[in-house]
Amino acid sequence: MMNELFPNVRMDQMWTATYETLYMTIISVIGTFILGILLGLLLFLTSRGNLWQNTLVNSITATLVNVFRAIPFIILILLLFPFTDFLMGTIRGPKAALPALIIGAAPFYARLVEIALKEVDKGVVEAAQSMGAKTRTIIFKVLLPESMPALISGITVTAIALISYTAMAGVIGAGGLGDLAYMQGFQRRDFDVVFACTIFIVVIVFVFQFIGDWVSRAIDKR
Amino acid sequence: MISIKNLSKQFKTKHQTVQAVDDVSIDIEKGEIYGVIGYSGAGKSTFIRLINRLEDPTEGEILLEDRDIARLRKGDLRKERQKIGMIFQHFNLLWSRTVFENISFPLEIAGVPREERERKVMELIELVGLKGREKSYPSQLSGGQKQRVGIARALANDPTVLLCDEATSALDPETTDDILDLLVSINEKLNLTIILITHEMHVIQKICHRVAVMEQGKVVEQGDVLDVFVKPQAKTTKRFVQQLSPLEHQKEHLQEFINDREDSEVVKLHFIGNNAKRALISEVSKKLDVAINILQGSISPTQEGAYGTLYVEINGEARLIKEAVDFIQSSGVEVEVLQHDE
Numbered sequence: 343m344m345n346e347l348f349p350n351v352r353m354d355q356m357w358t359a360t361y362e363t364l365y366m367t368i369i370s371v372i373g374t375f376i377l378g379i380l381l382g383l384l385l386f387l388t389s390r391g392n393l394w395q396n397t398l399v400n401s402i403t404a405t406l407v408n409v410f411r412a413i414p415f416i417i418l419i420l421l422l423f424p425f426t427d428f429l430m431g432t433i434r435g436p437k438a439a440l441p442a443l444i445i446g447a448a449p450f451y452a453r454l455v456e457i458a459l460k461e462v463d464k465g466v467v468e469a470a471q472s473m474g475a476k477t478r479t480i481i482f483k484v485l486l487p488e489s490m491p492a493l494i495s496g497i498t499v500t501a502i503a504l505i506s507y508t509a510m511a512g513v514i515g516a517g518g519l520g521d522l523a524y525m526q527g528f529q530r531r532d533f534d535v536v537f538a539c540t541i542f543i544v545v546i547v548f549v550f551q552f553i554g555d556w557v558s559r560a561i562d563k564r
Numbered sequence: 565m566i567s568i569k570n571l572s573k574q575f576k577t578k579h580q581t582v583q584a585v586d587d588v589s590i591d592i593e594k595g596e597i598y599g600v601i602g603y604s605g606a607g608k609s610t611f612i613r614l615i616n617r618l619e620d621p622t623e624g625e626i627l628l629e630d631r632d633i634a635r636l637r638k639g640d641l642r643k644e645r646q647k648i649g650m651i652f653q654h655f656n657l658l659w660s661r662t663v664f665e666n667i668s669f670p671l672e673i674a675g676v677p678r679e680e681r682e683r684k685v686m687e688l689i690e691l692v693g694l695k696g697r698e699k700s701y702p703s704q705l706s707g708g709q710k711q712r713v714g715i716a717r718a719l720a721n722d723p724t725v726l727l728c729d730e731a732t733s734a735l736d737p738e739t740t741d742d743i744l745d746l747l748v749s750i751n752e753k754l755n756l757t758i759i760l761i762t763h764e765m766h767v768i769q770k771i772c773h774r775v776a777v778m779e780q781g782k783v784v785e786q787g788d789v790l791d792v793f794v795k796p797q798a799k800t801t802k803r804f805v806q807q808l809s810p811l812e813h814q815k816e817h818l819q820e821f822i823n824d825r826e827d828s829e830v831v832k833l834h835f836i837g838n839n840a841k842r843a844l845i846s847e848v849s850k851k852l853d854v855a856i857n858i859l860q861g862s863i864s865p866t867q868e869g870a871y872g873t874l875y876v877e878i879n880g881e882a883r884l885i886k887e888a889v890d891f892i893q894s895s896g897v898e899v900e901v902l903q904h905d906e
Contacts, residue, residue, distance in 0.1 A: 469656035472616055473670040473721075474645035483669070487660040563701040564659045 350532040355522060360542055362436045363518035366508040367546070370443035371501045377448040378500070379493070381407060382455020383481065393477050407449040415446045415507050419514060439516035443507055451500045458492035459485055491562040498554025502547050509543065519543050565594040565757060566615075566725060571624035571634075573610055584610040586781035588624075592759060592774075597751055597867065599772035599789070600761045601804055607781040608761040612727050615759065616648045617641055629724065646674050649718030653730035655710040657702040663689070663713050664698040670720040688716040692746060708739035715746065719754075726750075728760035732767060740764075744771050748867075765804045769793070769866050777801045790868045794834050794898065808864055818859060818875060822902055826882040830859070830875065831889060834898035837869035844895060845876065854880035854888050875902075 381403065387393050388400035413421070419442040426441050427433050462485055470484045486493070512520025519539045527535035573585040584607045592598045602608040613619045615626055617633060626633040628644070636644055657666050667688055671681045689698055692712040702710055711731060718726055728747070732740040748771050751758055762768065768775050768789060776786035777800055784798040796802045822830045835842075849856050856876050863872035878885050893899050 463656065465652060465654055465656040466658055468618060469650070469652060469717075470669070470673075472618060472645060472648070472650040472727075473673050473717075474642040475673045476642065479673055483672070484658065488658060490660065561660075564703050 348534040348538055350526070350530075350535050351538045355526065356519075356538060356542065359517065359519045359522040359539070360546075362516075363505070363508050363512075363520070363543070363546065366436045366439050366443060366511070366516065366518055367501065367505050367550075370440055370447065370504050370508075371497065373440065373444035374447040374451050374500055374504065375497050377444060378451030378497075379455050379486075381448060381452035382459060383485070385452060385456045386459040386485075387477075387481075393480065407452050410445060410449040411453075413446075415442075416510055416514075418442055418446050419511060434515045436517045439508065439511040439518075442511065443504055446507060447500050447504050450503065451496060454496035454500065455489075455493060458489040458496060461492060462488045491558045491564075494554060494558040494561065498551060498558070501550050501554065505543060505547055505550065565629060566590075566592040566759070567625070567627040568592075568615075569625040569627070571611070571614060571626065572622050573607075573614055573619060574622045583781050585614060585621075588778075588781075588783050590776055590783065590786065592757060594757055595751070595755045596773045597747070597758045597760070597771050599768040599775040600759070600778055601763065601765065601768050601775060602761075602778035603763060603800070606778040608763075608778045609729060611778065612729050612759065612761045615725075615727055616645055616650060646670065646721045647723050648725055648727060649721070649723035650727040650729065651711065651714040651718050651731045653733050655702070655707075655714045655734075657710060657713055657717075659702050661701075662698065663694060663700050663702070663705070666702070666713055667716045667720055670717055674721050684720060685716075688719055691719070691750070692716045706739070707735050708742055711735065711739075711743050712746065715743075715750070719750070719756075723756070725757045725759060728758060728762075730762060731760065733762065733764070740767070741770070747771060765807045768804075769808055769864055769871075771867055773867050777804065788868065789866050790836055790871060793866065793871050794836060818902065821859060821877050827885070828877060828879050829885050829889075830877050830902045831892075832900040832902060833872075833874045833876065833892065834900075835863075835870070835872035835874065836896075836898075837871075842895070844892060844897060845874075848888050848891060851891065852880070852884050852888050854878050854884050856888075 384403050385400065385407065388396040388403065422442045422445065423433055426438050429441055430438050432438050466488060467480060467484055470480050475484070508516065508518050509520025509523070512518045512522070513524045515521065519542055523536045523539035526532060527539065568588060568590045571585055571588045572583070575582040575584055586607070588611060590598070600608045600611060610619055614621045615633070621634050624634060628648070631644065633641070633644060658669065661669065664685055667685045668681050671684060676684070689695055692715050694709060694712050694716070697705065697709065702713065705713070732743050735743060744767060747758060750756055760767070760772070772789050774787065775789050775792050776783045777792070777798060778784070779798070779800045785792060785796070785801045792801060793805055796805045818830060845856055845858070848854065856878055859875040859877055861872065861874040863870055878888055889899050889901065
């Protein structure tokens, strides 16, 4: 039956592409999580009335974040070609997609991090200060743990955006399910391949969403 | 032990300057419970936050055991803050941590080793009466239990002083009393100095030794709780004292008993301390040929002893009434003869 419905789908290709998509997604989610939290913390801490209040640093960071968020992802990949080449030594394959994926998603996630941190009860930060906590302690033992459910649901949303970014990156040769759908499916008019790739991507998205929701719920003790 | 001198705090915004705390000087003895009362906006909250520099003072000194907190550098201030416990109106617990981990937090900040931390936390959990709840999260606790965690957390580093920022204002009356009892027992057990701010006279009456009344950033009256209760001077103080004596509101009911006849007077008696327990009325009526008719009365316990108010009508010969009033006065009870309101 599989052969009748999907005559042109080759499972070995599908699995390789799935592996590539997962590879790009997982590594870039990790990268985005770290870079986004760093940027988000910087945005939050340098804003008015906070621990590192600094208008200059805050507006520079905010501008950078806004600029990178404004660039459409497909253009960002092209813009970053020289940088990618320098960093990874290649502009093809899943590895080469990583810098663009992380740089494209981190600013978006940074804003979500900033929102999550703003939701942390000011009184709790104050309580930590009244106990004589250092800023580092406040960041790692108060701000991040107290905002963790929001940070997790934020990274879930971002991960799903990243999955669709990997498909776009595929179109210009990054590999993965997007690449397969475009090259094998669209170019050759084998639409059953496009359809199979869609199903695989939807399943991946569902799995990510499920894991994200579950983790976020499990750590939320409010 | 704590000596606050000419403390001031101004908040400057673009359009105006607000004098939140205005030249406040207070001396607090070791081991005493010192209350600061005021309506919202009186500056009491800013005042208590100045003591551990959650707000930086504009002017003045805060001497805690001869170290001026107002002039400490950041690193020294952090060390000093470990010795100043604070509890809050909304408890400010970390919801992501269990009761045990919340109480352990200040110890982690102070760099206490793990085993020592565990021993200390269990000791504190016992002290505040939360045994068996150490693995609960704050969201599973009632308001009173949360404040107990707050108190245990504030005591973790053996502070020399405990600051209470409206610590009972979010609690119901019964829980408030439990928490106040806990504070008194801690004060007695550890000889811990407590500074608390509140807008409820009830709190001051129940646990404080001395009180300062704040209005518009200034201290308008301060002294022993009993003195302030019996002879309030400032208008704000009088209003606070009235909160506690429901009789003040019913004064008009007494009007019908007050007349210009010579053989009848309505008097208000203030009993303080042990006098409150004396059978003074029956003594008077046995001694002198007067009839005493009790109109209204109330009694409130304070840290320094009981404080009672009694309205009585004395009937008899004018001479005897005067004698009775003198006798009551000589026994140390304050007497006020009420006249018709014009």
